[in-house]
Amino acid sequence: MMNQDWVLHVEAFAKIKTADVRISPLMYFVGDNNSGKSYLMSLLWGILTLGKDLFPKVPSESKAYKKCENWLNQNVNQNKELSGEEIELYVSWFNDLLANQKKSLLNKIFNYEVEAEKIQIMNYYRKRKFEVCWEQAAERYSVTETYVKFPVQETYSREQILRMNAYICWNILMEGIAEPLYTPMVKGRRMGEPVYLPASRTGFMLTYPQLIENSLQVSFAPALQENSSALTLPYVDFLQLITKFESKGKLGKRKEEIVKYIEREMTRGNVSIRKEMLPVIKYRPNGTEKEIPLYIASSIVSEISPLLLLFKSDINFKTLIIEEPEAHLHPELQQKMARLIINLVNSGLQVWVTTHSDTILQHTNNMLKLKKHVNAVELMNEYGYSKKDLLDMDTVSMYQFVHCGIEKSRLEKLECTDYGFVVPTFNDALDKIVKEVYAFQED
Structure with missing residues (x-):
């Protein structure tokens, strides 16, 4: 599972007025057609896939980078756990790269001139410590869930410091959800590349x-x-x-x-x-x-x-993005698809989904309720579920896209209640159908 989470903040992006998405292992985008779900999911994919190409090839003179360069120069060859303020130096540098290159990034992702006033990573939070370590016998850069490690040298050039800073920055943000920064191509793809x-x-x-x-x-x-x-x-x-x-x-x-x-x-x-x-x-x-x-x-x-x-x-791969997993599926198979998605998340993958299926979301709610049910064991035995089918509230997030004005939409974070997630756009449509059923029913 991810050791970090952060919020992707966008303003005036395509038809989306504003959006704040906190990434989580299981994430659902729901809402009206043509409201921006695929746009935002494509942007997330693009940052995970192409974000590594934002780093400069030669040492930068930007203020954001100079702070990272100075910090690393002061701490070479000594193991150091990064504080929240020190981690923020690297998040700020990445945001500086995003701001300066967002136009070319968007053009690459969408093959079209898509506008965005702001793309930014905010509210970084880390569940486990993050250290920069040095080892005399190390031959290459390496990373685990809690540290990056570099070989010890007597002196380092500015180019070497840049390379190490990029490695630190990328792993602070993307370790466990995207490919490593320096990874050889394997059969035309990089190890860990999002799908x-x-x-x-x-x-x-x-x-x-x-x-x-x-x-x-x-x-x-x-x-x-x-x-x-x-x-x-x-x-x-x-x-x-x-x-x-x-x-x-x-x-x-x-x-x-x-x-x-x-x-x-x-x-x-x-x-x-x-x-x-x-x-x-x-x-x-x-x-x-x-x-x-x-x-x-x-x-x-x-x-x-x-x-x-x-x-x-x-x-x-470490992250799987699926648009409309319910397509062509009977409701029974939609439920089985939802069960598969939860199994994938519980196996350690990140799965991010756009969906119009109330069946998939209802099964998600059922597994959230079953997880904390007082009779969970008996119910699991009765209905054929196991621990890998259950879902923890902290693992899943859900966002609803809502039209607001002409050709614009906004993003709303849906809260998880004791009954699971309530999706207004789905419920409103179902209520309308139910009212018609009663209205058209003959005595």
């Missing part, structure tokens, strides 16, 4: 050969080239992710349990992939040995296949 599963997955999975041919023109190397496709970068990244899917014969225990659950409870069959010039995906329903192409299979299979193949593949 974005966009809406319209069925369409992408059925037309990916043609779409991939265009998207592969976009380089996803650190020196990111201009996106020449007609898609936003999260969507381009998803298409490139498909080319990395590969069925592994041996999975770790955690991935194996997830795969078995999806194939048993949701796809009711095996989804496999064969690597040729482009990936070839086949589906084999339970009870038969015959494989069929994905385009012949049910839409539930094509919709869930990217999630299933992600866990069948040797792809390392």
Whole structure:
């Protein structure tokens, strides 16, 4: 689980007047259509994915950076636990980088000129200590949940101090939720890079050969080239992710349990992939040995296949973003999807979701209530749940997007009550339908 949390604050971003999102292991964006959910989720993905490229290549003379440089020069070769004020030096430096490069960052993410008056990280909070350590025998930079470690030298150049400062800053903000700062490419992706599963997955999975041919023109190397496709970068990244899917014969225990659950409870069959010039995906329903192409299979299979193949593949990631996980799912399967999401969070992943499903949110509320129920053990046995299905209130947050004025929206944080989260936009729509039921019912 994350050892840190912080608030992403935006003002006049696309159609969003203002928003403050405190990240958490499980996060839901709900609300009206066309209100900005995907915009804000794409921005979060972009900061986690492209934020490492904001750091300068040569020592900066900015006031924010000079404070970090001076602090590190005063503390080289001595182990030091950072205070809140010292951590804030690095948060301020990152915000300075965001402010100066937000236009190019937004252009890369959205492949379009999207405006934002302010993008800022605020209210940083750390659950565990964070130390800067030095070791004589160390050969490289390293990081754990509680420290970064550097090799000891007698002297350090300004370039070396910059490199270490960037490493400290990135891990203060992103350790455990994004890729490490200095990580080699593995099969075209960086270890720990966030995964974005966009809406319209069925369409992408059925037309990916043609779409991939265009998207592969976009380089996803650190020196990111201009996106020449007609898609936003999260969507381009998803298409490139498909080319990395590969069925592994041996999975770790955690991935194996997830795969078995999806194939048993949701796809009711095996989804496999064969690597040729482009990936070839086949589906084999339970009870038969015959494989069929994905385009012949049910839409539930094509919709869930990217999630299933992600866990069948040797792809390392720490944060999973899913748009509309309920798409094409019967309410029973929506509940099973909600159960899967909670299982993923309890296994250590961050899962951030945009959704219109009251079924998914009701199951989330049920697991929050069951967690603290006085008869939890008996109810778990009766309904077939285990500890990995339960949800702690501190683990989940929910935000509602509401239209306000012409082409504008605002973000509201929904509070978790003893009954779970109350979502006004869902309840208002359901109340209207219920009133019509009574009004149109004949005596």
